Amino acid sequence: MAITGFALVRLRNLFAVVMLSGIFTLTAALLYVVLDAIDVAFTEAAVGAGVATVLMLGTLALTAEREKIHPRSNWKPVLLVCLTGGLLIYGTLDMPGFGDPAAPANHHVAPRYIKESGSEIGIPNIVTSILASYRGYDTLGETVVIFTAAIGVLVIIGRTRRRRRSGPDEEEVP
Numbered sequence: 001m002a003i004t005g006f007a008l009v010r011l012r013n014l015f016a017v018v019m020l021s022g023i024f025t026l027t028a029a030l031l032y033v034v035l036d037a038i039d040v041a042f043t044e045a046a047v048g049a050g051v052a053t054v055l056m057l058g059t060l061a062l063t064a065e066r067e068k069i070h071p072r073s074n075w076k077p078v079l080l081v082c083l084t085g086g087l088l089i090y091g092t093l094d095m096p097g098f099g100d101p102a103a104p105a106n107h108h109v110a111p112r113y114i115k116e117s118g119s120e121i122g123i124p125n126i127v128t129s130i131l132a133s134y135r136g137y138d139t140l141g142e143t144v145v146i147f148t149a150a151i152g153v154l155v156i157i158g159r160t161r162r163r164r165r166s167g168p169d170e171e172e173v174p
Contacts, residue, residue: 001027012066022053039127055150062157 004024011017025048032041096103113130123129131139 001031012069014060014063014065018053018056018060021056022049025049025052039131059153059157 001024004020004027008017008020008024011020025044028048029041029045032038032044100106113126113134117126117129117134118124121129121133123132
């Protein structure tokens with residue numbers, strides 16, 4: 001995954017970047033299988049390698065084949081990414097360790113799901129009952145966010161395409 005990620009950053013051919021991002025997400029799905037998170041692996045394979053790759057290929061059909069290289073480097077985006085990454089890492093410092101039996105999730109949420117999900121939901125499989133019922137609104141919210149982002153991207157691409165057709169000197173017709 002690290003080699004694929006490094007190649008993603010270095011390549012300028014956008015088709016190759018899309019293909020490598022599909023490979024990256026398939027590798028992540030394999031990693032989830034190794035970690036015994038089969039449900040997450042299916043989601044990663046379907047959404048990450050499937051839907052995202054198709055959307056990126058569709059976007060690539062409407063844009064340029066290669067990334068534009070700017071002659072001067074701009075340090076502001078790099079600084080913003082480093083600051084955001086630092087804040088995210090700082091935010092994880094007070095989290096309990098991985099697998100810590102004293103973590104709050106192991107004392108409140110997990111025992112309740114194990115004891116009461118079968119009687120509350122009526123589904124004998126705990127994972128299915130959590131994903132289908134307890135996290136149903138969360139999944140719906142995630143779907144709405146992804147759909148809204150896709151619509152936003154399509155609107156932006158549509159505007160760029162109309163401007164390109166009308167030419168730089170002509171006015172854009174709404």
